[in-house]
Amino acid sequence: MTLDEAEAGADEAAEAGKRPEGEPGSGVMIAFGRQLKLLRLRAGLDRTEFGKRVGYAAQSIASFEQGRRIPQPAFIDKADVVLDAGGLLLALKEELARAQYPAFFRDMARLEAEAVTLHVYATLAVPGLLQTEDYARSVFAMRRPLLDEETIEQRVAARMARQVIFARKPMPTLSFVIEESVLQRPVGGRSVLHRQLEQIVEQGQRRNVEVQVMPTDRTEHCGLAGPFTLIEKRDGRRMAYVEVQRDSRLHTDWAVVRDVEEQHGIIRAQALTPLESVDVVMGLLGEK
Template identity: 35%
Template sequence: MPGPKGLDPSSSPRALLGAELRHAREKAGLSQNELGQRLFVSGSFVGQLEAGTRRIQPEHARVLDEVLGTEDFFQRNCKAAAKSKYPEHFAEAAEAEATATEIRQYAPLLIPGLLQTPAYARAVCRAYQPTAPEEMIEELVSARMERTRLLDDPTEPLLWAVIDEAALRRVTGGPEVMAEALRHIADLGRRGRGIVQVLPFGAGAHAAMEGSIKLMDFEDAPPLVYFEGVGTGRLEDDPATVRHQRFTYELLMACALSPQKSLALIEAMAQDYAHEEPP
């Protein structure tokens, strides 16, 4: 497996640790696979640590210091690299998302975070935490909107979303919020900033009825898939698992409406919401 390209250590604490890990590993004369064996992980996982797409966990930091003879360097610094504005179960996935070159996501129940508007995100966060102080909700919304800045770049990452019709029919925040949210998605699609397909109710049973899928590809690290549940989430790099989830996603694409028909449906639904009287 080719090693990662040079990193800018100033970009983040995680990038700094990744650069230091690569330096220490090469100084010790170990390959990624050899170091992975000491950590009981794959060589590709070590590559992800060095590329900054995965965090160094405390249990790994201790072994790294022992194997690489770095005293307590990684143990002291992995805590600083772990600080995040995102919920703990999602933090690593959000950080990986920021370095991905391609993101493919199937969303069965809500509009994907990268496609959300502030008002829609606020309604979702409030539903998740109905008793939280307003300041906490605004912090969550701000963090989510910061993620959407990935789409400010006109070309990267490639974003391809398959959205279940159920996510578009569930009135989240009221008709006005939904109208704005759907117009936003349509605008991104019309501008070529993302590919969006709707999986209609008429498609019937499909390959991902049990949950969401999020696939991420990187320039110099192996692909990842993110599994998410209520208050839980995990990244997986097992090649067989990623391959299976990619095949599942391709089946969803085949069952979904074409991008052109999907945008037409989304725009029509936005019009319907815009003319709907609020309760």
């Protein structure tokens, strides 16, 4: 059996077990993988030799070609050059970046990257933009039905990549209101929570970031309808994003967005101030 025949057999087995729509391994991932393989074979390279030229193991090349793993931007850049693809692989770069996210979040990820203001109200977990890598990994590991390890690592990497928003220029205005119960829940264990709380304090010290805690003992609380995110783009358009049980909705209707903005304003007034919130987080850390 030739190497190409062996690869073809492995690819058929992988194709038979490919993930459902919306997961890595579908849509643009399959298209990119097939294009990559065709270009590699045209260049007369087996996976081992091609891997050496781009700095990746043959197993990783197989995962890319079979649509089981999303390649990093640096790989796409180098592969396009090594395979003399003339931009064919680069053309899918943006779509591949969006494919890192579950289907229901992809539009929101794009809008988040373009936002000039972002206001987040969190009731169940620390907002993704504030999560540490270990906290994010623990959140994804708890999902049911279970995610496979490769998907977990892909989701963690995508979540960490979103945090470039903090260093973006011009700086966006970011605010977070987090339920106190979220900060008390030891997702991933006490040590993971401890580092997560430290990160919340660190990010809250940025000039363009405000973090507020909503105390559990508040008798007046207008946020009982659940979490949401408010987004404003450079052109002034404002939107409200809501998500529950892996389903999401992006509201653009002015009346709906206005209602959520009113709710957000009251929530911020009912929550602790940023300075008071730091004291609460520091208390949970045992430093006050």
